[in-house]
């Protein structure tokens with residue numbers, strides 16, 4: 001296959017075409033460096049500029065000032081489950097909302113380092129919604145409150161960050177990072193595995209408020225210590241330079257070609273609307289997993305007809321160039337991941353396919 005398909009994979013996920021083209025153009029020789037980005041020192045002038053610009057563009061998109069650090073950390077978002085608990089929990093108490101597969105993993109990993117409590121769980125209802133603020137059982141003694149803004153597997157998303165009564169707010173934003181404007185200054189920390197909205201896999205983007213550094217536990221392994229990471233500007237080890245370069249291109253694309261977070265949110269809303277509308281107008285042939293009020297704009301999860309029809313749907317969609325629609329193995333069904341880089345035409349094509357599939361199989 002040499003043609004690019006519409007790739008609805010949940011991550012690693014589709015990247016903007018212009019970013020891939022730029023990377024292709026730079027591959028043999030990054031302008032001015034005499035070699036590819038993969039071949040130059042992480043301490044070179046050329047890479048220092050790439051790193052500084054990527055950080056500055058992320059801060060500009062989120063309107064963050066000097067009191068926030070942007071880090072690129074190894075091990076993706078899963079490593080952050082552990083790292084944040086090692087740094088900030090360390091034998092004390094923290095509150096976690098348990099809203100789906102990823103938040104339950106974050107909670108489990110944190111429990112190794114202190115008393116991490118579930119302050120709300122959607123498990124009994126199969127994770128179909130997020131909690132209301134009034135349902136949160138906040139502990140006044142908690143060091144921080146952790147929540148997952150978008151549950152990638154179940155396809156549910158918060159409308160806005162929870163009110164945590166002044167506690168340090170930490171968010172796993174892996175699957176909706178930079179997909180809409182947020183009040184970023186309300187957060188003590190935001191982290192995201194890069195492979196959904198901003199780049200290749202294996203690296204997390206971490207936004208950390210400066211005052212959190214005062215809380216960092218003593219005696220941590222260097223690479224798992226936020227203070228060390230900040231002091232060394234994410235260069236304590238040799239980071240994934242190529243990944244940071246791609247993230248830099250993606251955030252430039254988001255700022256300059258798309259026009260920022262308000263604009264991308266508008267596009268994302270429209271894209272998700274095309275699919276949810278096909279589900280809602282199908283008379284039950286397509287059935288969404290999430291409660292309507294909590295539907296994700298990034299991961300549209302749904303079932304199709306009966307089991308046989310669902311299999312056929314995925315098969316035929318793949319043949320039609322609509323790839324990666326199989327739901328996560330833990331929940332089944334279908335999932336269309338439509339992050340920032342999925343063009344509206346991709347959602348339109350999937351919607352057309354859904355309508356036609358129902359017409360011929362419904």
Ligand SMILES: Cc1ncc(COP(=O)(O)O)c(C=O)c1O
Pocket residue numbers: 011075076077078079102148150151152153172173174175193194202203
């Ligand atoms: C919400 C969320 N958190 C965490 C992760 C884990 O990310 P990683 O694979 O980068 O460790 C994922 C991955 O899909 C995710 O969707």
